[in-house]
């Protein structure tokens with residue numbers, strides 16, 4: 158009995174639900190012993206590839222495989238089809254190493270007897286389903302600014318290259334380069350062409366796809382034994398080609414029965430676990446002295462990289478203490494379950510233990526505080542608050558800044574405002590560890606927008622002092638203060654026992670506040686792979702813009718942006734990014750952040766925008782759209798997750814009851830998991846809560862298409878802050894729209910928004926920034 162190695166392809170992974178169990182049994186048997194009775198592994202006469210085999214999955218279905226000889230055989234699973242289609246596929250499909258760049262690929266050739274009919278190339282490129290460019294209004298410029306020869310030099314099939322360089326129409330181009338179960342377009346070729354069409358240069362493509370850094374290339378090598386020279390055209394050459402990072406976008410070695418089961422059960426949804434983009438793989442493996450920052454639009458797989466990287470660090474050094482953190486508890490729960498689903502063997506542990514500790518950043522601060530001795534806590538609070546308090550565990554009343562603002566009559570009217578005071582406190586007072594008026598009068602406040610003279614600073618400090626007094630009376634501290642106090646505790650502990658973590662990985666970095674960054678810096682010393690940050694400046698929906706280097710985290714020169722969106726369709730992406738148009742965004746290095754090159758390889762329907770006359774009609778339309786989606790899903794038998802997203806919790810509850818009254822069994826989601834969210838019970842949640850989630854179809858309810866938004870009110874103490882608040886509203890729409898995998902609907906009532914903004918009166922003291930713990 159000889160065990161086999163199994164290589165799954167991304168396309169083969171999408172196995173029809175009705176044969177998944179049988180496919181699993183077949184492939185598991187194949188791994189155990191390819192000569193087992195009942196598998197019927199057989200060659201096909203007249204096939205273009207002598208390595209091709211078919212295998213019997215059941216009476217109707219056959220697997221198409223490529224067998225590579227070695228010490229033990231390797232089987233590359235091309236796919237599972239009904240008998241006749243499987244035989245056809247087996248005849249015309251070839252597994253090869255691309256002769257130009259050495260990447261493994263599956264291509265289709267015409268039957269061996271007919272090669273002369275297509276002299277320039279025998280690769281069968283399926284015609285795009287969309288109308289040919291000749292039928293479209295002519296456009297002056299082709300989409301690609303490279304020549305056919307340059308594409309061929311990259312390794313792109315010559316026939317595909319010829320068609321691609323002639324294309325002037327987006328949709329036709331996308332149809333040409335989008336892989337489908339019938340086109341057999343190698344994944345790397347599709348990605349290379351899409352990247353070139355969205356602004357990457359040939360050098361960018363070469364670097365990203367073919368030039369893996371040493372640590373990634375080393376990961377792909379067979380083992381440390383001296384390598385035998387590989388004979389050209391041999392099976393060993395193909396096995397080596399499978400290990401190239403660009404090959405691993407499409408081919409993945411299956412390690413064990415559990416992985417096989419998960420890969421088959423999850424199909425495309427589990428692709429993130431095995432088929433990484435070479436750039437993702439690089440950022441999983443990269444070793445550096447100092448922090449790394451990975452930026453990228455929504456759905457580009459930043460979290461995927463973070464989770465893979467946590468596993469990689471844990472596997473490299475089982476005694477490493479790794480912290481993986483993010484902005485909210487819900488997001489942290491998602492990270493924990495992704496890590497578990499990627500690798501259940503990675504120990505998820507408490508802070509300071511060997512393994513990965515996954516936690517929300519505020520929960521992390523609270524845990525440090527809970528673990529501190531009273532003396533330690535008092536010393537830390539002295540540094541942060543100017544009072545040696547050990548009673549900082551309680552929660553601050555949400556309205557405390559508003560109350561204080563109302564009490565300090567010396568504050569100018571414009572600044573007598575909870576939002577101003579809270580942001581001044583979090584951005585200036587806390588990070589600078591200001592504990593008295595003299596310190597506040599001296600401090601520099603770059604980037605704060607509103608200028609303060611001495612008298613105003615004194616008034617602001619009066620408010621801060623009142624705030625702190627009240628907290629001392631109540632025995633509490635707010636989240637930002639807790640993070641600052643936790644950071645001071647950890648800094649003090651370094652002298653005794655060193656740092657509490659070896660590696661810290663941060664997701665949703667754009668939303669973290671200065672005190673959070675100071676806490677992160679205090680968790681881990683400056684060392685190899687100390688901090689890894691995933692962020693998207695366009696998705697900042699809480700707090701102010703932050704520059705990491707101000708808090709001892711220097712990522713300049715060690716940053717990268719991901720641009721391929723895996724989640725949503727190109728159509729939804731266009732709608733989502735259009736929300737950001739005309740605004741400037743910055744990344745955590747303080748540099749311009751753009752959506753240039755941001756692309757999706759998937760296509761679908763255009764988003765549907767429904768204009769309504771008011772709330773009742775909005776609810777009617779929402780119920781109607783949901784009923785349509787539910788009935789489509791039921792008819793197709795697909796399991797789909799449906800969600801309705803809106804701006805705030807009151808609206809959410811109104812929508813749930815409105816939908817229930819209309820016979821749609823919707824369910825509100827607040828804290829805690831989203832649950833199945835299947836078609837029988839669409840979920841309804843705020844756009845803030847939807848951060849980090851994804852659904853098959855998403856409806857945005859009562860959208861303010863002008864993006865002026867309610868949040869901008871209350872920020873009129875400075876033009877910059879008001880503009881920033883409006884920007885966050887647009888970002889929120891971008892976040893919400895980019896949750897949709899397939900379809901997006903937008904329901905709005907423009908008339909009502911006009912009325913609302915005209916009717917807005919002063920509500921200054923009640924205003925308070927939305928906090929992560931609230932939404």
Ligand SMILES: Nc1ncnc2c1ncn2[C@@H]1O[C@H](COP(=O)(O)OP(=O)(O)OP(=O)(O)O)[C@@H](O)[C@H]1O
Nearest residue numbers: 428429432433434455456457458459460461723724
């Ligand atoms: N290499 C990959 N292959 C297949 N799917 C992938 C890959 N990388 C990411 N995905 C999928 O794309 C979706 C988005 O990934 P992820 O959540 O990591 O993106 P993100 O950049 O963190 O998004 P956001 O910023 O919106 O939170 C997920 O469904 C994930 O499984």
